[in-house]
Amino acid sequence: MASSTRVTFPNKFLPYLLLAPQLAITIVFFYWPASQAIRQSVLREDPFGLSTQFVGLGNFKRILSDPNYLNSLQVTVVFSIATAVIAMGFALMFAVMADKVIRGKGIYRTLMIWPYAVAPAIAGMLWLFLFNPSMGTFAYMIRSAGYNWDPLLNSGQAMLLVVAAAAWKQISYNFLFFVAGLQSIPKSLIEAAAIDGAGETKRFWTIVFPLLAPTTFFLLVVNTVYAFFDTFGIIHAVTGGGPGKATETLVYKVYNDGFVNLILGDSAAQSVILMVIVIGLTAIQFRYVERKVHYG
């Protein structure tokens, strides 16, 4: 990197002044609370908040053997995989089709990116409005067809609804990246395969799809992070973690234990576990970015 030979300004004091606002905010609102979360996670408060004692890894041990926590872990994994697979599958299909058409490309793209601007919670409410058992039109149609549809009582259906809303919102984002990825594939490769007699389907699976792998992998990480954290609004607005605990994701549980049930130590320990998960995901993402810089 040319950074060692960079031409710079000789000021001594100015750079600190320039950095000050970001550092101040970062320390007050990031480092201080994060360190408090770690401190809190090894303490246990009695129910009245009168005394605290050091319990070491006790909070972690209890959480990790708590069936509710394990349930929420499982819910999160199922929810994330389903959301990522559905959102990416549809987006890839639409992107491939958009790559094929010649007329109307711009219009399709413009119409396709709308949900990016919709807040996850609102996406959830829109879908709930369509499928809500008392007055949703789709719910009405499903019921008229003889199915017993009630996402507010049936846990499988509740999960289906939040996954649909979460995936719907994420299609636009994935679509844009897949379109960009498809455009960067050299046309000559595809032509060569066509001359060798490979049909459209075969060309897709043997050339296009493997060459899209970096995009797909990047999106997989982004979608997982999205499903873990950004979908809090959907869960909170649509199901509130229910019915039972069928849609209680990890982030929702941290919120619920901390703010509703007021179990501070547990909530903090869960926060710390989440931090570890995010750091892991970010590390994976950066390894990928690094590879791309070197070989891409």
Next chain:
Amino acid sequence: MIQNNPISRIVAHIVLIIGILIVAFPIYYAFIASTQSLQDIMRPPLSLLPGGHFWENYTTALFGGIGRIGGVGVGRLLINTTIMALAIAVGKIIISILSAYAIVFFRFPGRMIFFWLIFITLMLPVEVRILPTYKVMVDLGLIDTYTGLTVPLMASATATLLFRQFFMTIPGELVEAARVDGAGPWRFFKDILLPLSKTNIAALFVILFIYGWTQYLWPLLMTNRNDMTTIVIGLRKMISFADADTEWHLVMVTCILAILPPVLVVVLMQRWFVRGLVETEK
């Protein structure tokens, strides 16, 4: 150039139209519902064409005040959300362009430490440290204030990293030339760096505006008063499934009003936004 056969192109159009239907239908349907009377909404199936209550519903929601959120009008919520989204977008851009400028164009003790201090925050979204952050906000007396809603979300590494990456591509000769001509750091920043960063700033503005507008957990925690909250949270408070007195026609008006501004920003600034998004995140 391979000629796709016409049939496969027609199939492509059909699939895309189905895609658009999936993507647009929930929004379209909310719009339809927002023009109907409550009675019509409660009797499914709902018509696929707009009803006759457009003005009535929209003016009631915007100016009339909604019972469930303490009589606050949606207009007020829109103002709050706009302030929040704009402040976060502008504040974040200013803060991160300054710190990226310091890190790239100056050499000073502790430079790398500061860089890493900022970089690590990339890994700590609000969601993983909610409770302690909330406590800090309470201690600082920032609940129910615009400062509390916006400032804590202004510092994040993404924008700083983006500007840093862009600044690194600026040739050293440019800096040298500016220095030879007697331009100080401020002149260089204002007359050379800012104009060069225009596209990046525009792209980032769109992304951050959407980010600010769609926040959920943060305004949920930071506001107790209904007149200080955002439209998304207000919307959540208007819905109740337990009892039947949710005013769905007004809920749907609010949905549309909450969706419209960010969609307009994205669609109108599409060119910068798409480039910015695909480039920023890679």
